[in-house]
Amino acid sequence: ATHFLSRVRMHPEVGAFLDIQEAVTLAQAQAADDRLAAGVAGALEGVPVAHKDIFVTRDFATTAGSKMLKGYQSPFDATVVSRLGTGVPGQGHGAGMVTLGKLNCDEFAMGSANENSAYGVVKNPWDATCVPGGSSGGSAAAVAARLTPAATGTDTGGSIRQPASFCGITGIKPTYGRASRYGMVAFASSLDQAGPLARTAEDCALLLSAMCGPDADRDSTSLDAPSEDFTRSLNNDLAGLRIGVPAEFFGDGLAPDVRAAVDAALKEYEKLGANLVPISLPRTELSIPVYYIIAPAEASSNLSRFDGVKFGFRADKFTDLNDMYLQTRAQGFGDEVKRRIMIGTYVLSHGYYDAYYLQAQKIRRMIADDFQQAFKVCDVIAGPVAPTVAWKLGGHSDPLTDYLADIFTLPASLAGLPGMSLPVGFGAGNMPVGMQLIGNYLTESRLLNVAHRFQ
Ligand code: GLN
Numbered sequence: 001a002t003h004f005l006s007r008v009r010m011h012p013e014v015g016a017f018l019d020i021q022e023a024v025t026l027a028q029a030q031a032a033d034d035r036l037a038a039g040v041a042g043a044l045e046g047v048p049v050a051h052k053d054i055f056v057t058r059d060f061a062t063t064a065g066s067k068m069l070k071g072y073q074s075p076f077d078a079t080v081v082s083r084l085g086t087g088v089p090g091q092g093h094g095a096g097m098v099t100l101g102k103l104n105c106d107e108f109a110m111g112s113a114n115e116n117s118a119y120g121v122v123k124n125p126w127d128a129t130c131v132p133g134g135s136s137g138g139s140a141a142a143v144a145a146r147l148t149p150a151a152t153g154t155d156t157g158g159s160i161r162q163p164a165s166f167c168g169i170t171g172i173k174p175t176y177g178r179a180s181r182y183g184m185v186a187f188a189s190s191l192d193q194a195g196p197l198a199r200t201a202e203d204c205a206l207l208l209s210a211m212c213g214p215d216a217d218r219d220s221t222s223l224d225a226p227s228e229d230f231t232r233s234l235n236n237d238l239a240g241l242r243i244g245v246p247a248e249f250f251g252d253g254l255a256p257d258v259r260a261a262v263d264a265a266l267k268e269y270e271k272l273g274a275n276l277v278p279i280s281l282p283r284t285e286l287s288i289p290v291y292y293i294i295a296p297a298e299a300s301s302n303l304s305r306f307d308g309v310k311f312g313f314r315a316d317k318f319t320d321l322n323d324m325y326l327q328t329r330a331q332g333f334g335d336e337v338k339r340r341i342m343i344g345t346y347v348l349s350h351g352y353y354d355a356y357y358l359q360a361q362k363i364r365r366m367i368a369d370d371f372q373q374a375f376k377v378c379d380v381i382a383g384p385v386a387p388t389v390a391w392k393l394g395g396h397s398d399p400l401t402d403y404l405a406d407i408f409t410l411p412a413s414l415a416g417l418p419g420m421s422l423p424v425g426f427g428a429g430n431m432p433v434g435m436q437l438i439g440n441y442l443t444e445s446r447l448l449n450v451a452h453r454f455q
Contacts, residue, residue, distance in 0.1 A: 007147050113132075134162070163197070174193060258389060371412075
């Protein structure tokens with residue numbers, strides 16, 4: 001822990017950390033040493049981890065990248081934080097990891113470049129003039145810059161997979177419901193899912209095993225699937241593995257450098273004994289409008305709790321209660337968050353609900369069905385994570401360009417399927433390229449196995 005704390009102190013230019021509390025970290029490290037000495041160690045006892053600032057933490061500030069939560073201190077830890085740390089009270093001990101601090105992210109996890117944070121940009125460690133991806137940009141950059149061996153992230157529409165890809169590391173979003181959402185600041189509740197970002201699939205498997213498990217009392221969408229050891233099949237042979245290659249992921253929108261790196265990786269898989277199977281995910285393009293209706297709709301509802309009364313920020317000057325709400329929300333939320341709230345309330349409003357929200361829900365179901373058709377002929381699906389490598393800071397001047405770049409990560413999110421990103425090479429400007437693996441429900445250990453055999 002002291003090694004990583006000193007690296008964090010030495011590299012403020014990355015912009016990854018939003019809160020560090022050295023005394024807390026060192027006390028946790030001491031407690032971990034004591035448990036190791038006493039022979040009661042957790043699975044990852046003493047290993048440092050840092051958390052995306054979307055997870056609430058008792059001993060560190062939580063902002064969700066927003067001015068709205070400036071000064072907010074949670075009275076409890078998110079379930080994921082507890083499970084990786086000393087354990088959920090009353091549920092046995094946790095993995096024993098030591099928290100290094102909290103990591104920068106897009107405001108309320110809305111974004112693809114970490115440029116929507118109220119607390120400054122994060123720089124891509126491979127090229128400081130490029131974005132790290134988002135919304136878990138701080139998590140990916142911190143791991144890539146070796147400021148922490150591992151980090152947590154959340155993925156609503158790609159926010160673990162895309163920054164992992166842009167920063168040349170590994171990240172996995174498990175099946176929706178695997179990891180508890182308790183204590184995760186909510187963006188779009190039917191999509192939000194926690195997962196690890198680390199150097200390798202093996203490290204991700206170790207963290208994911210500790211993170212996941214039922215939490216029905218605290219998260220009503222928590223799956224009743226038992227905790228698993230996701231490292232158990234890392235070394236399985238890939239002979240005969242059927243890798244589905246969706247035509248829609250390799251169309252005109254895919255940059256040639258990314259395509260070349262992903263194609264080369266697929267060739268490697270053939271050498272490892274896998275068979276490539278052409279498949280179709282015909283509604284891939286529709287995932288963009290569908291996601292950008294459903295996610296803002298849910299966000300507009302979730303963010304209504306930020307009214308200046310209960311959490312964090314409140315405007316200084318106001319005339320009456322309504323004006324207090326108005327001023328607080330006008331000053332506390334950034335532009336992208338306001339845009340989503342407006343889109344969300346619009347698509348949910350009387351007269352438009354059927355035309356937008358209901359339609360989007362129907363197509364969401366069809367997208368999930370398309371995957372089930374595909375999994376009849378393949379075991380995992382492989383393709384790019386994003387159409388390009390990391391772009392320049394400030395390189396996307398309008399939000400639509402960001403939204404369009406989410407095309408390959410949104411389908412698995414809408415279907416609730418597990419997806420991961422593993423580094424497979426380099427593209428333009430020597431920037432990392434990630435390959436995406438998508439599996440059927442609850443097949444995380446298979447995905448991690450497929451990634452591990454490449455690494
Ligand atoms: N880029 C997507 C968005 O802005 C996904 C973000 C996420 O997964 N949290 O909504």
